Amino acid sequence: xxxxxxxxxxxxxxxxxxxxxxxxxxxxxxxxxxxxxxxxxxxxxxxxxxxxxxxxxxxxxxxxxxxxxxxxxxxxxxxxxxxxxxxxxxxxxxxxxxxxxxxxxxxxxxxxxxxxxxxxxxxxxxxxxxxxxxxxxxxxxxxxxxxxxxxxxxxxxxxxxxxxxxxxxxxxxxxxxxxxxxxxxxxxxxxxxxxxxxxxxxxxxxxxxxxxxxxxxxxxxxxxxxxxxxxxxxxxxxxxxxxxxxxxx
Numbered sequence: 079x080x081x082x083x084x085x086x087x088x089x090x091x092x093x094x095x096x097x098x099x100x101x102x103x104x105x106x107x108x109x110x111x112x113x114x115x116x117x118x119x120x121x122x123x124x125x126x127x128x129x130x131x132x133x134x135x136x137x138x139x140x141x142x143x144x145x146x147x148x149x150x151x152x153x154x155x156x157x158x159x160x161x162x163x164x165x166x167x168x169x170x171x172x173x174x175x176x177x178x179x180x181x182x183x184x185x186x187x188x189x190x191x192x193x194x195x196x197x198x199x200x201x202x203x204x205x206x207x208x209x210x211x212x213x214x215x216x217x218x219x220x221x222x223x224x225x226x227x228x229x230x231x232x233x234x235x236x237x238x239x240x241x242x243x244x245x246x247x248x249x250x251x252x253x254x255x256x257x258x259x260x261x262x263x264x265x266x267x268x269x270x271x272x273x274x275x276x277x278x279x280x281x282x283x284x285x286x287x288x289x290x291x292x293x294x295x296x297x298x299x300x301x302x303x304x305x306x307x308x309x310x311x312x313x314x315x316x317x318x319x320x321x322x323x324x325x326x327x
Contacts, residue, residue: 081141081248081249081250082246082247082248082249082255082308082309083141083246083247083249084244084245084246084247084258084305085106085224085244085245085246085247086244086245088103088141088148088247089102089103089104089105090102090103090146091103091141091146091147091148092145092146092147092148093118093120093133093147093148093150094147094148094149094150095150095152095153095154095157096150096151096152096153097153097154097155098154100120100122100125100131100150100154100157101120101121101122101123101124101125101131102120102121103118103119103120103121103148104118104119104120104121105118105119105223105224105225106118106119106223106224106245106247107119107132107169107221107222107223107224108221108222108224108245108254109220109221109222110220110222110281111220112192112253113253113254113275114186114192114193114251114252114253114254115135115247115252115253115254116134116135116169116186116221117132117133117134117135117169117221118132118133118134118135118138118148119131119132119133119223120132120133125154126158128164128165129162129163129164129165130163130164130165130166130167131157132163132169132177133150133152133157134177134181134183134199135199135200135252136181136183136199136200136202136203137150137151137152137181137203138150138151138199138200138249138252139151141249152181156181159180160177160180160181161173161176161177161180168221169221183202183203184202185202186199186202192251192253193251197251198250198251199251199252222281222283224245227242227245227281227288228242228243228244228245229241229242229286230242230281230286230287230288231285231286231287231288232257232259232273232287232288232290232297233282233287233288233289233290234290234292234293234294234296234297235290235291235292235293235294236293236294237294238264238287238294239259239261239264239265239294239297239298240259240260240261240262240263240264240265240271240297241259241260241263242257242258242259242288243258243259243260243270244257244258244305245257245258246258246272246309254275255274255275255326256272256273256274256275256309257272257273257274257275257278257288258270258271258272258303258305259271259272259273259297261297261298265298269298269302270302270303270304270305271297271300271301271302271303272300272303272317273290273292273297274323274326276323276326277290277291277292277321277323278290278291279291292321296321299320300317300320300321301313301316301317301320311327314327
């Protein structure tokens with residue numbers, strides 16, 4: 079069963095720890111290499127004001143669309159006593175090492191897969207994983223906020239074509255599968271289309287642009303995306319076939 083969700087949809091979900099609510103889902107921090115969500119930023123101002131509370135997908139359980147709840151397999155005490163991070167501070171590798179040591183989790187960067195040696199974050203809960211590998215603190219870390227990147231211009235190989243409207247995340251692997259592109263400011267008829275991160279050449283952070291390996295004409299003619307409809311494998315197949323790209327599945 080596919081577990082795709084829009085980040086805009088999940089923002090605002092109540093985050094329920096094992097013994098009570100801790101706040102709401104406020105933002106997502108993803109890395110610009112694997113396009114995986116590494117942390118959910120919880121809005122906990124009423125409970126822990128002044129702190130940036132990070133929740134790793136390692137501890138995330140079911141996302142309940144009916145109650146709009148994201149279940150967190152931690153206690154409030156565990157979260158409160160986790161390594162603190164100032165609300166305006168970036169996430170450093172030193173912080174991540176301390177964070178994982180506190181929870182006794184393996185490092186997601188220690189391996190060849192998206193989550194270290196595993197395809198899914200929940201498998202890093204295993205305490206026997208070797209945390210001594212790749213614990214260097216001088217690694218460049220680039221975690222980006224989905225809120226920050228929303229609105230970035232999409233630059234095709236020939237000209238601009240739209241802007242980032244949303245992100246589609248697989249809640250099993252917590253990998254960003256698609257960027258939702260809105261073309262309303264570039265085309266006579268507004269359309270939403272999907273672009274996979276694998277089709278992105280690079281992101282120009284200074285100019286707030288996402289450069290893709292696609293032409294404007296290709297994007298204009300690509301299968302339209304309807305956010306009100308479930309994203310299924312049939313649509314994905316049509317999308318990948320249109321661009322002539324190999325399937326990820």
